[in-house]
Amino acid sequence: MDLLEKRSIKKGGEEVEEEEEEELARKEEVESQQGEGEGLSLSLANGSGSGGAGGGSRSGIFPMSSPPANPSQLTIFYGGSVCVYDSVPPEKAQAIMLIAAAAAAASAANKSNATIAVKQPVIPATNAAQAAVSPMLTRSLSLQSTSVATGQTQVVTDPSSICKLQADLPIARRHSLQRFLEKRRDRLAWMRYRSSTLRSCAYPQSALLSLLCLFDHLLACLI
Amino acid sequence: MGGEAPEQRRLDRAMSFGGGCGVPEEALHLVLGYVEDSRDREAASLVCRRWHHIDALTRKHVTVPFCYAVSPARLLARFPRLQSLAVKGKPRAAMYGLIPDDWGAYARPWVTELAAPLECLKAFHLRRMVVTDDDLAALVRSRGHMLQELKLDKCSDFSTDALRLVARSCRSLRTLFLEECAIADKGTEWLHDLAVKNHVLVALNFHMTELTVLPADLELLAKKCKSLISLKISDCDLSDLIVFFRMATSLQEFAGGAFIEQGVLNKYGNVKFPSRLCSLGLTYMGTNEMPIIFPFSEILKKLDLQYTFLTTEDHCQLIAKCPNLLVLAVRNVIGDRGLGVVADTCKKLQRLRVERGDDDPGLQEEQGGVSQVGLTAVAVGCRELEYIAAYVSDITNGALESIGTFCKNLCDFRLVLLDREERITELPLDHGVRALLRGCTKLRRFALYLRPGGLSDVGLGYIGQYSGTIQYMLLGNVGESDDGLIRFALGCVKLLKLELRSCCFSERALAFAILQMPSLRYIWVQGYKASQTGRDLMLMARPFWNIEFTPPSPENAYRITEDGEPCVDSQAQILAYYSLVGKRLDCPQSVVPLYPA
Numbered sequence: 001m002d003l004l005e006k007r008s009i010k011k012g013g014e015e016v017e018e019e020e021e022e023e024l025a026r027k028e029e030v031e032s033q034q035g036e037g038e039g040l041s042l043s044l045a046n047g048s049g050s051g052g053a054g055g056g057s058r059s060g061i062f063p064m065s066s067p068p069a070n071p072s073q074l075t076i077f078y079g080g081s082v083c084v085y086d087s088v089p090p091e092k093a094q095a096i097m098l099i100a101a102a103a104a105a106a107s108a109a110n111k112s113n114a115t116i117a118v119k120q121p122v123i124p125a126t127n128a129a130q131a132a133v134s135p136m137l138t139r140s141l142s143l144q145s146t147s148v149a150t151g152q153t154q155v156v157t158d159p160s161s162i163c164k165l166q167a168d169l170p171i172a173r174r175h176s177l178q179r180f181l182e183k184r185r186d187r188l189a190w191m192r193y194r195s196s197t198l199r200s201c202a203y204p205q206s207a208l209l210s211l212l213c214l215f216d217h218l219l220a221c222l223i
Numbered sequence: 224m225g226g227e228a229p230e231q232r233r234l235d236r237a238m239s240f241g242g243g244c245g246v247p248e249e250a251l252h253l254v255l256g257y258v259e260d261s262r263d264r265e266a267a268s269l270v271c272r273r274w275h276h277i278d279a280l281t282r283k284h285v286t287v288p289f290c291y292a293v294s295p296a297r298l299l300a301r302f303p304r305l306q307s308l309a310v311k312g313k314p315r316a317a318m319y320g321l322i323p324d325d326w327g328a329y330a331r332p333w334v335t336e337l338a339a340p341l342e343c344l345k346a347f348h349l350r351r352m353v354v355t356d357d358d359l360a361a362l363v364r365s366r367g368h369m370l371q372e373l374k375l376d377k378c379s380d381f382s383t384d385a386l387r388l389v390a391r392s393c394r395s396l397r398t399l400f401l402e403e404c405a406i407a408d409k410g411t412e413w414l415h416d417l418a419v420k421n422h423v424l425v426a427l428n429f430h431m432t433e434l435t436v437l438p439a440d441l442e443l444l445a446k447k448c449k450s451l452i453s454l455k456i457s458d459c460d461l462s463d464l465i466v467f468f469r470m471a472t473s474l475q476e477f478a479g480g481a482f483i484e485q486g487v488l489n490k491y492g493n494v495k496f497p498s499r500l501c502s503l504g505l506t507y508m509g510t511n512e513m514p515i516i517f518p519f520s521e522i523l524k525k526l527d528l529q530y531t532f533l534t535t536e537d538h539c540q541l542i543a544k545c546p547n548l549l550v551l552a553v554r555n556v557i558g559d560r561g562l563g564v565v566a567d568t569c570k571k572l573q574r575l576r577v578e579r580g581d582d583d584p585g586l587q588e589e590q591g592g593v594s595q596v597g598l599t600a601v602a603v604g605c606r607e608l609e610y611i612a613a614y615v616s617d618i619t620n621g622a623l624e625s626i627g628t629f630c631k632n633l634c635d636f637r638l639v640l641l642d643r644e645e646r647i648t649e650l651p652l653d654h655g656v657r658a659l660l661r662g663c664t665k666l667r668r669f670a671l672y673l674r675p676g677g678l679s680d681v682g683l684g685y686i687g688q689y690s691g692t693i694q695y696m697l698l699g700n701v702g703e704s705d706d707g708l709i710r711f712a713l714g715c716v717k718l719l720k721l722e723l724r725s726c727c728f729s730e731r732a733l734a735f736a737i738l739q740m741p742s743l744r745y746i747w748v749q750g751y752k753a754s755q756t757g758r759d760l761m762l763m764a765r766p767f768w769n770i771e772f773t774p775p776s777p778e779n780a781y782r783i784t785e786d787g788e789p790c791v792d793s794q795a796q797i798l799a800y801y802s803l804v805g806k807r808l809d810c811p812q813s814v815v816p817l818y819p820a
Contacts, residue, residue: 170642174579176403177529
C-alpha cells in the first residue's frame with residue numbers, strides 16, 4: 001500500500017506527490033546517518049487507541065493507550081525533544097507512524113552514507129524526526145487551512161501546531177530598551193512600596209515589617 | 224569609424240584625459256570636489272590614473288563599514304588627505320547582547336596609524352568599537368587642535384579621564400557624541416572642563432550613558448556656548464534644569480533628564496523649555512508631567528517617547544497635539560489606537576519607530592500592542608514615511624500591501640513579529656511581502672523577523688526576486704527549507720549586507736547561496752543547522768573572502784545571564800566578509816577563522 005499516493009494533496013498536480021516521495025527518501029538517507037542511540041517515539045492520543053499499533057512490531061513505535069486529553073493530538077519524542085501536534089486526523093497519524101516504521105527498517109538495512117545534494121534540507125541529529133515529519137504534516141494539514149486559498153503551496157496557518165523547529169532563539173532585546181525596562185520595573189515597585197507604607201503608616205508598624213514589605217517588592221521586580 | 228579626421232578625434236580624447244595640453248589639474252580638482260556621493264566618486268576614480276589620483280587627494284569622507292575589511296595603512300595610502308573618517312566594528316547583533324565582549328573591533332590600530340598621518344582629519348567617528356583612554360589620548364595628541372567632530376557610538380572601555388583630555392585639548396570641537404557608550408565614571412570634571420574651555424560646541428550627546436551630570440556644569444555650558452543647539456544627557460532631574468533651560472536660548476534639541484518624583488506636578492510645572500525647542504525626548508515622563516510639553520507641542524518635529532511611562536491614552540492625547548512631527552519613536556504601548564491618532568494627525572511624518580515594550584502585561588500596558596490595524600492606518604495616513612520600524616503582535620498580508628501601495632518614499636522597512644501571541648491573523652505573509660517590495664521601489668534596507676510558518680519558501684523567493692536595490696537585509700525565522708534560501712539568493716543582485724537569524728538552513732545551502740549573491744560583501748548568521756566544525760562553509764572559500772565560525776557550545780545552552788535572560792552564546796555564528804587584510808589576528812577564543820586558515 002502506497003500511503004503517499006493516497007494521502008497526497010492534489011495541488012500542483014504530480015509535483016507534490018513526487019516531492020513527498022523525495023521527502024521520504026531523504027528521511028531514510030538521513031536516518032541512515034544517525035547514530036544507533038536515537039529513538040523515535042510516536043504516540044497518538046486518539047479515541048481509537050490502537051490505531052497506530054499496526055506497525056508496532058517495529059522498534060520505536062509505542063502507541064499510547066491512556067485516555068487522551070485532546071482526542072486528535074499527536075506527540076512525538078525524538079532525540080530528547082518533544083513535539084505536540086493538535087488536530088491530526090487519525091489517517092494522517094497512521095501514515096506518519098508507518099513512514100517512521102519504514103524508515104527505521106530502511107536505516108537498519110541501509111548503512112551507507114548517502115550524499116545529500118544542496119537543495120535538500122540537511123537535517124541535524126536532534127531534529128530529524130520533527131523536520132522529516134513536519135513537511136509531511138505541512139502538506140497534509142494545509143487542507144484544513146482557513147487562510148486565503150491561492151492555489152499555491154501553503155504553509156500551515158496555525159503555527160501553534162508546528163513544533164518550534166526554527167525558533168530556538170528568543171527575539172533578542174536591544175540593550176538600551178532592556179536597561180530602561182528594568183529601571184521602570186524598579187521604579188514601579190518602589191512606588192508601590194511607597195504608597196503601601198504611606199497607607200500603613202496610619203497604624204503603628206515596626207521597622208522590620210516595612211523592610212519586609214520593601215524586600216517583597218524588590219523580589220517582585222527581580223522576577 | 225575611420226576616415227575623416229582621426230587625429231582630430233585623438234586630440235580631443237587626449238584633451239579630456241589631460242595629456243599635455245589637457246584640462247588643467249586645478250579645474251579637475253574643483254570639479255571633482257563637487258562630486259560627493261561615494262558611488263559617483265568610485266566611478267570617477269576608475270576612469271584613468273589621473274582621475275584616480277585626484278579622487279584620492281580630494282575625497283573628503285570615507286566610511287569603512289567593517290573595520291576588518293581593510294587595513295588603516297591601506298586607507299592612508301589611498302586617501303592621504305581625508306577630512307572625515309567613520310569606522311564600524313562589531314556586528315549589529317552586539318546591540319542585542321549576542322556578541323561576546325572580547326570579540327574584537329579595537330580602535331587602537333586605527334588611531335595609532337591614522338591620527339598623526341591624516342593631516343586634514345577633523346571628524347572621527349567610531350561605531351561599536353573598543354576604545355581605550357590611551358587611544359583617545361593618542362588621538363587628541365595628534366589631532367586635538369583641529370578636531371571638530373568626535374563621535375563614539377556604542378563604544379566601550381574608556382573613562383571620563385579621557386573625556387577630560389578631550390575637553391581640555393579640543394578647543395574647536397563642535398560635536399561630541401557619546402550615545403550609549405559604556406564609560407567608566409570617574410567624576411564630572413570633564414563636563415566642567417568642556418564648559419570652561421569650549422565656546423563653539425554645537426552638539427553634545429551622552430544620552431543612554433550612566434554618567435553623572437551636575438546641573439551647574441550644564442548651566443556653565445549654556446552660558447559659554449551660545450551656539451549649543453543639541454543636548455542629550457543622562458539621568459538628571461528635570462526640576463534641576465530649570466535654570467539651564469532659561470539660559471540655553473538657542474537650544475533646539477533635548478533628550479534625557481528624568482522625573483525623579485512623579486505625581487508632584489508643581490515641581491515640574493516651572494520647567495519652561497527654550498522657545499526654539501523642536502526635538503524632545505524626556506526619560507521617565509509620566510501622565511502627570513506630560514502637560515509641560517503642551518505649550519509648544521505644535522512646533523515639535525521630533526519626539527522620543529521610548530523611555531517614558533506614558534499609557535496608551537497618554538500617547539493619544541499628546542500626539543494629537545503634534546501635527547508637525549517628522550520623527551516619532553515610541554514603545555508598542557502606543558497601541559493601534561495611538562497609531563490611529565498618528566495617522567490622523569502627523570501627516571508629515573517621515574520616520575516612525577515602534578519599539579518592543581515589556582512582556583509583562585500587568586504593568587500599565589493593557590491596551591498596548593500594535594497590529595495590522597495600526598500599521599494600515601499609518602500607511603494610509605502618513606504618505607511621507609521614509610522609515611518604518613515596528614515590533615508588532617499581529618499582522619496580515621493586507622497591512623503590508625497597504626504599505627506597498629501608499630508609502631512610496633519608503634527607504635527603510637523593519638518588521639518584527641513578536642512571539643507572545645499564539646495565533647496570528649494571517650500567515651504566511653508571502654503576498655503582502657511581495658506587494659510591499661514591488662510597491663516601495665526606493666527601499667534600501669529591509670528587515671523581516673517572523674516565526675515558523677511566517678514566510679514560505681515561495682515568499683522567501685519573492686524577497687529575492689523583488690529585492691530591487693535593497694542593500695541591507697535582516698531576516699529571521701523565514702522560509703521552510705534550503706530551497707527557499709537558494710531562491711532568495713538567486714534574486715538578490717544588489718544586496719551588500721545580510722543578517723540571518725533563527726532560520727532552518729543548512730551550512731551547505733548557506734555557502735551555496737552566498738556564492739550566488741554577486742554584491743554581497745558581509746554576512747552574519749546565528750541560529751541555523753550548524754555543525755560542530757562549520758566544515759561545509761568551506762564550499763564558499765574564495766580569495767579575499769574571510770570566513771569566521773563560532774562553534775556551537777551546548778554547555779552554555781542553559782546558563783542564565785545576569786539579566787535573567789537565557790544565554791544565547793550556545794548558538795553557532797557565522798561571520799563572512801570581504802577583506803583585503805587576510806585573516807583576522809585578534810579573534811577571541813570562541814571565534815575560529817576557517818578561511819584563510
